[in-house]
Amino acid sequence: MTENNNQTGKIGVTTENIFPIIKKFLYSDHEIFLRELVSNAVDATQKLKTYASIGDFKGELGNLSVRINVDKENGTITITDRGIGMTLDEIEKYINQIAFSSANEFLDKYKKDANSIIGHFGLGFYSAFMVSNKVEIETKSYKEGAVAVKWSCDGSPEYTISEIDKQDRGTSIILYIDDENKNFLEKFEIEKLLKKYCRFLPVPVVFGKKTEWKDGKSVETDEDNVMNDTNPLWTRKPADLNDEDYKKFYQELYPFSDEPMFWIHLNVDYPFKLTGILYFPKIKTNIDPNRNKIQLYCNQVFVTDSVEGIVPEFLTLMHGVIDSPDIPLNVSRSYLQSDQNVKKISNHITKKVSDRLDEIFKNDRPQFEEKWDSLKIFVEYGMLTDDKFYDRAKNFNLLKNTDGKLFTLDEYKELIAANQTDKDGNLVYLYSSDTNEQYTYISNAKDKGYDVLLMDGQLDVHYINMLEQKLEKSRFVRVDSDIIDNLIQKEDAKEVTLTDKQKEGLNEAFTSQLPKLDKVNFSVDYKALGQSAQPIQITQNEVMRRMKDASAMQPGMSFYGDMPDNYNLVLNVDNPLISKIISEVDGKEKEDVVKYASENQNIRQLIDLSLLSNGMLKGESLNNFIKRSTDLIK
Ligand code: ADP
Numbered sequence: 001m002t003e004n005n006n007q008t009g010k011i012g013v014t015t016e017n018i019f020p021i022i023k024k025f026l027y028s029d030h031e032i033f034l035r036e037l038v039s040n041a042v043d044a045t046q047k048l049k050t051y052a053s054i055g056d057f058k059g060e061l062g063n064l065s066v067r068i069n070v071d072k073e074n075g076t077i078t079i080t081d082r083g084i085g086m087t088l089d090e091i092e093k094y095i096n097q098i099a100f101s102s103a104n105e106f107l108d109k110y111k112k113d114a115n116s117i118i119g120h121f122g123l124g125f126y127s128a129f130m131v132s133n134k135v136e137i138e139t140k141s142y143k144e145g146a147v148a149v150k151w152s153c154d155g156s157p158e159y160t161i162s163e164i165d166k167q168d169r170g171t172s173i174i175l176y177i178d179d180e181n182k183n184f185l186e187k188f189e190i191e192k193l194l195k196k197y198c199r200f201l202p203v204p205v206v207f208g209k210k211t212e213w214k215d216g217k218s219v220e221t222d223e224d225n226v227m228n229d230t231n232p233l234w235t236r237k238p239a240d241l242n243d244e245d246y247k248k249f250y251q252e253l254y255p256f257s258d259e260p261m262f263w264i265h266l267n268v269d270y271p272f273k274l275t276g277i278l279y280f281p282k283i284k285t286n287i288d289p290n291r292n293k294i295q296l297y298c299n300q301v302f303v304t305d306s307v308e309g310i311v312p313e314f315l316t317l318m319h320g321v322i323d324s325p326d327i328p329l330n331v332s333r334s335y336l337q338s339d340q341n342v343k344k345i346s347n348h349i350t351k352k353v354s355d356r357l358d359e360i361f362k363n364d365r366p367q368f369e370e371k372w373d374s375l376k377i378f379v380e381y382g383m384l385t386d387d388k389f390y391d392r393a394k395n396f397n398l399l400k401n402t403d404g405k406l407f408t409l410d411e412y413k414e415l416i417a418a419n420q421t422d423k424d425g426n427l428v429y430l431y432s433s434d435t436n437e438q439y440t441y442i443s444n445a446k447d448k449g450y451d452v453l454l455m456d457g458q459l460d461v462h463y464i465n466m467l468e469q470k471l472e473k474s475r476f477v478r479v480d481s482d483i484i485d486n487l488i489q490k491e492d493a494k495e496v497t498l499t500d501k502q503k504e505g506l507n508e509a510f511t512s513q514l515p516k517l518d519k520v521n522f523s524v525d526y527k528a529l530g531q532s533a534q535p536i537q538i539t540q541n542e543v544m545r546r547m548k549d550a551s552a553m554q555p556g557m558s559f560y561g562d563m564p565d566n567y568n569l570v571l572n573v574d575n576p577l578i579s580k581i582i583s584e585v586d587g588k589e590k591e592d593v594v595k596y597a598s599e600n601q602n603i604r605q606l607i608d609l610s611l612l613s614n615g616m617l618k619g620e621s622l623n624n625f626i627k628r629s630t631d632l633i634k
Helices: 019-025 032-053 088-112 124-130 179-185 187-197 243-253 313-317 333-338 340-363 365-370 372-385 387-393 409-417 439-447 460-470 500-511 542-553 558-562 576-585 590-599 601-613 619-633
Strands: 007-010 066-071 076-081 132-140 149-153 158-163 170-177 205-214 217-226 262-268 274-280 295-298 301-304 319-323 398-400 406-408 427-432 452-454 474-478 520-527 536-539 565-572
Touching: 032 066, 032 076, 032 124, 032 170, 032 187, 032 301, 066 187, 088 132, 088 149, 088 158, 124 132, 124 170, 170 179, 179 187, 187 205, 187 301, 243 262, 243 274, 243 319, 262 340, 274 340, 274 372, 313 340, 313 372, 340 365, 340 372, 340 387, 365 372, 372 387, 372 398, 372 460, 398 452, 406 409, 409 427, 427 439, 439 452, 460 474, 460 542, 474 542, 500 520, 500 565, 500 576, 500 590, 500 601, 536 601, 542 565, 576 590, 576 601, 601 619
Parallel strands: 066 205, 295 319, 427 452, 427 474, 520 565
Antiparallel strands: 007 158, 066 076, 076 170, 132 149, 132 170, 149 158, 205 217, 262 274, 274 319, 295 301, 398 406, 536 565
């Protein structure tokens, strides 16, 4: 005891001074002090309301707003509530003892995992020291006959505590802002933080007075400037809300964004508590992951908007709010990811999302189809990365064909079963990645009565691989990867009856006339496809192409990426144009074949036509082709 009836004590930490560590540790994130102190004030207020509702507190509740006051001249920020307050014993217990025993624990853990964050250890209050060189608490408990007390600590483990005169119930926390943190004494800075962290707190948070324009300048009114919406949409009953409410709230969260397609109102009580609203945005081709992120709240206190690792990755494409008291505040990302509650929550959300999609699909398929282009990437992403989601989504996942028609996996299977099963009983899904470039191949396939899928999405390469693994006896083949009869082999191919010498001659005749293309190799192949089938076609082997496609997406695999593209030049030996060339090269020596070929307009013309239909005839070769064609017309 000191002379003026002040009590002094030493805070029970073994470490000489914990504050430098707190400061250093939370340096990058020190703005959270305001969130911590305002949420403590809100908690104290909520507790008082609870006591009042069960009859443990019989006094006047009065105005329960939490007030923030910045005094730039004196360098202080004060957070005042009219909640339950604290008695001297409670300060002793909650501020001096408990907090500091967890401080020890914190220091222990901190050595191991520098990412753990302070609040997990009940050190919320002490985050005040990140920005202050002195902190005072003036508090009076709601309990009858309580004596008001003042606690003061200048950042060393010493504190003083004394009785004071204080009329009003509740607590004021006074921060003496240190030199490095003077920026927090700016009004706009505090406003920014309150908007970020306190926007949806359940108790009004007042920062100064509302202003209005009068005679050309902004003047203060008498009205409190309430910074938050105490009753945000996700805390309300879905039955009381209409579409406009949801759309309005979306605009509030993400001003100037396109209207969302649909939304899910989450409301779970058991086995954990969770509320929230998730929106399906219209996804444009370019996803910008930095815009419109899902916001995570804990009892209406903003926690984070980087939810990667907390919710399954594909869900991060959604927008909206998730609020759960079971999501621990202020813990490290690695801790959150391993937390069992967080895992359960994330599984639950996945289920809700697939249920909702399933429901829309079943009840309003036209709407679902209309929005499929935006939903597709989301659903495919989910199916690729989450087995549980795949199992649920396989019923409403759609395939689009080149005519723009949509089918479920089952429907599509039924559509092509009769006509697109090969001789080994495999179902062959034909697809195109570009309807313009592969136009000839698509129309050849359609002439055969085949259906061709459109697979031009960002994830489709992976998606095709996955479907091949999941669907039994099924293969995906791009329309241009082989001649039409080979895409879906129905019977064993007819044999080619050429002598080796004839093959050699034919090979020489064509390869000698191929234009040089950068990073492209051709090999000549012979097929007996009947007289009326096309004389020459260019195809690209499916397996080789997929290897290249896959490597292009993986950095570091540039070895494959740099390899040339291999194409087949397929000659139909039955076609009269080709058989004529065969007979003309037959018996000729190599040089004579080359000479013959260079003088034979048809060979160049055939090669160019096949390149042209493949989009590969460009520049000088294209120009030569046009000149030659004009000559041929003459
Ligand atoms: P936590 O809030 O995680 O328990 P804090 O360090 O923020 O940890 O606060 C410690 C305790 O101090 C709280 O649990 C509460 O009992 C008490 N306390 C803090 N601020 C207030 C306040 N404004 N009014 C009443 N009690 C408070």
